[in-house]
Amino acid sequence: MKAPLVVTRRMTEHPDDSHTIDRYEATGGYAQAKRALGLTRQQLVDEVKASGLLGRGGAAFSTGLKWSFLAEGRPSYVVINADESEPGTFKDRQLMERDPHQMLEGTIITAIANEAHHAFIYVRGEYTKPARRVQAAVDEAYAKGYLGEGIFGSDFELEMTVHLGAGAYICGEETALINSLEGLRGEPRLKPPYFPAAIGLYMKPTIVNNVETVSNLPHVLAMGAGGYAGLVPGDDTGTFLISLSGHVARPGNYELPHGITWRQLIFEIGGGVPDGKNLKAWIPGGASAPWFVPSRHLDLEMTKEATNAAGSMLGSGAVIVMDETTCMIRATERIVGFFAHESCGQCTPCREGTTWLEQVLRRIEDGQGRPVDLALMLDVSDGISVGLDWPPKMTTICPLGPSAISPILALRDYFSDEVRAHVELGGCPFAASEMSAIDG
Amino acid sequence: MPLLYLAMTQDGYLTDEGMEEVARWCGITPAQVFAVASFYTMYKREPVGRFLISCCTSISCMLLGSDEVLHAIEDASGVPHGETDPEGLVSVEHAECIGACGGAPAVQVNYELIEGVTPEKARELVDWLRAARPEVLKGDEMQQLFGSRRSFDWAIREDEGAVGPYPAFGPLGTVGREGES
Numbered sequence: 001m002k003a004p005l006v007v008t009r010r011m012t013e014h015p016d017d018s019h020t021i022d023r024y025e026a027t028g029g030y031a032q033a034k035r036a037l038g039l040t041r042q043q044l045v046d047e048v049k050a051s052g053l054l055g056r057g058g059a060a061f062s063t064g065l066k067w068s069f070l071a072e073g074r075p076s077y078v079v080i081n082a083d084e085s086e087p088g089t090f091k092d093r094q095l096m097e098r099d100p101h102q103m104l105e106g107t108i109i110t111a112i113a114n115e116a117h118h119a120f121i122y123v124r125g126e127y128t129k130p131a132r133r134v135q136a137a138v139d140e141a142y143a144k145g146y147l148g149e150g151i152f153g154s155d156f157e158l159e160m161t162v163h164l165g166a167g168a169y170i171c172g173e174e175t176a177l178i179n180s181l182e183g184l185r186g187e188p189r190l191k192p193p194y195f196p197a198a199i200g201l202y203m204k205p206t207i208v209n210n211v212e213t214v215s216n217l218p219h220v221l222a223m224g225a226g227g228y229a230g231l232v233p234g235d236d237t238g239t240f241l242i243s244l245s246g247h248v249a250r251p252g253n254y255e256l257p258h259g260i261t262w263r264q265l266i267f268e269i270g271g272g273v274p275d276g277k278n279l280k281a282w283i284p285g286g287a288s289a290p291w292f293v294p295s296r297h298l299d300l301e302m303t304k305e306a307t308n309a310a311g312s313m314l315g316s317g318a319v320i321v322m323d324e325t326t327c328m329i330r331a332t333e334r335i336v337g338f339f340a341h342e343s344c345g346q347c348t349p350c351r352e353g354t355t356w357l358e359q360v361l362r363r364i365e366d367g368q369g370r371p372v373d374l375a376l377m378l379d380v381s382d383g384i385s386v387g388l389d390w391p392p393k394m395t396t397i398c399p400l401g402p403s404a405i406s407p408i409l410a411l412r413d414y415f416s417d418e419v420r421a422h423v424e425l426g427g428c429p430f431a432a433s434e435m436s437a438i439d440g
Numbered sequence: 441m442p443l444l445y446l447a448m449t450q451d452g453y454l455t456d457e458g459m460e461e462v463a464r465w466c467g468i469t470p471a472q473v474f475a476v477a478s479f480y481t482m483y484k485r486e487p488v489g490r491f492l493i494s495c496c497t498s499i500s501c502m503l504l505g506s507d508e509v510l511h512a513i514e515d516a517s518g519v520p521h522g523e524t525d526p527e528g529l530v531s532v533e534h535a536e537c538i539g540a541c542g543g544a545p546a547v548q549v550n551y552e553l554i555e556g557v558t559p560e561k562a563r564e565l566v567d568w569l570r571a572a573r574p575e576v577l578k579g580d581e582m583q584q585l586f587g588s589r590r591s592f593d594w595a596i597r598e599d600e601g602a603v604g605p606y607p608a609f610g611p612l613g614t615v616g617r618e619g620e621s
Binding site for chain 1: 441442444445466475476479480481482483494497498499500502503504535536537538539540541542543544548551552553579589591592593594596598600602607608609610
């Protein structure tokens with residue numbers, strides 16, 4: 001179960017100054033960016049592909065494969081997605097605050113591999129401290145000649161811009177992020193093209209990678225594809241960051257190997273549910289992921305394959321734990337309400353569907369629920385994602401709408417009794433619950 | 441987008457004149473600027489108080505009592521969420537996930553983060569803002585005074601902070617340091 005620390009090693013061993021360029025270079029930093037300058041694009045793409053590195057933004061797509069899609073036509077751009085907004089997720093914030101140069105070196109490697117001379121780091125607007133830390137790191141790198149004209153004394157030019165978002169979850173979707181970066185409303189673009197690598201920022205080939213993904217790149221190159229792929233046994237390669245939150249004794253970010261079980265995560269690493277309460281359910285991969293329950297999923301392995309086979313996903317690595325006192329209607333309302341608030345409004349099923357689901361949930365919690373309400377919610381959900389399958393079928397441009405129905409499926413599969421109890425009682429059976437706290 | 445922040449820095453919020461000026465600079469219509477401004481929650485198109493208190497009420501914070509924290513802030517300030525006090529000092533809002541789930545419940549004041557906030561500490565925070573009226577709001581200082589458990593440890597002190605209800609980020613010219621204005 002003990003895995004080697006990769007992206008969190010420096011901040012763990014040098015907590016006082018892991019964010020400085022001096023510490024970064026003293027611990028081997030920027031050596032791989034220098035080395036990458038001597039490699040061809042094909043060599044770099046092949047190396048990253050062979051390492052098995054998967055995108056850590058939530059979709060778990062092969063990073064090397066994504067790079068290989070880069071279309072002809074220049075300039076090309078690199079964009080780092082630091083718009084971390086999935087409820088439960090706070091790993092990229094730690095990587096940016098505690099080890100920004102690691103992300104910068106990964107960004108430089110990405111730019112070299114994709115022949116880009118301008119990289120943008122899109123940080124969500126609420127992350128002022130991470131943005132300041134990243135900007136300070138960028139300034140340090142410029143001062144050292146690691147960014148700008150002729151980086152590391154080569155003839156390769158790379159400019160880097162830190163861009164601040166302004167509060168919109170949807171900008172984490174890569175085509176919405178690109179629109180936002182262009183100064184537009186953050187609405188996802190129609191597909192195809194499926195990848196901005198074909199047509200992206202300013203209609204040019206663009207690679208969009210997540211903070212944690214690029215933070216792994218210096219290590220992929222240092223260890224070599226084989227070394228990185230061999231870090232942990234099994235098909236999932238490398239370590240990954242889990243953000244643990246909710247009703248758990250030791251919340252926080254943990255760098256873990258794929259393949260430990262949920263039981264180990266929640267009870268050993270997380271210290272279990274506080275105050276002697278029982279575990280009721282948990283969300284395995286961010287608010288978009290269908291829920292897991294102790295009676296069925298505790299001993300599953302945390303791998304992409306096992307999680308997908310059980311009808312959910314590891315997603316952004318956010319695990320949210322709920323104890324027995326949690327009202328499932330209230331928790332569901334909070335998540336569906338999030339998606340209703342963050343829907344960009346382009347597609348009717350998402351814009352209308354999430355809003356109606358939220359209203360029905362609210363009336364159930366407020367004691368106005370009707371016996372047909374669960375069936376009604378499933379019908380509305382079916383309108384957003386036909387068939388209520390996993391992975392969800394899409395009626396919309398992006399997956400936001402279909403994500404919103406994940407907790408509704410939990411109500412159907414595990415907590416229909418609780419829906420019924422609310423309707424029969426004419427209110428919430430959980431004493432502590434004070435619903436209508438947040439309206440609008 | 442940086443220009444919209446710049447306009448907010450100047451006027452405290454996005455005025456019609458500010459958006460028109462941005463439109464002139466960009467060579468687009470004011471309606472196009474308004475379309476962008478209205479998409480994002482951090483662009484405020486109505487006057488905001490000097491201190492914008494954003495209480496996260498998303499799932500992880502909710503599980504650990506964020507609604508009680510929000511009620512405490514509303515009660516102590518007399519300002520319901522979504523509104524500003526008559527003096528123009530304090531605005532209160534509830535926010536969607538601000539990425540501090542390991543230190544839930546979390547609150548931001550002018551986007552400077554405080555984690556592990558209890559209803560009692562939230563009341564003290566409001567009283568402190570009213571009494572001290574700091575020129576520069578620093579996350580570290582507020583965390584020490586009003587916070588407890590954080591998402592992760594952070595040993596390094598920052599002496600930068602926010603000077604208004606918009607993000608304190610260098611390129612926007614809004615980063616405050618003690619003794620500067």
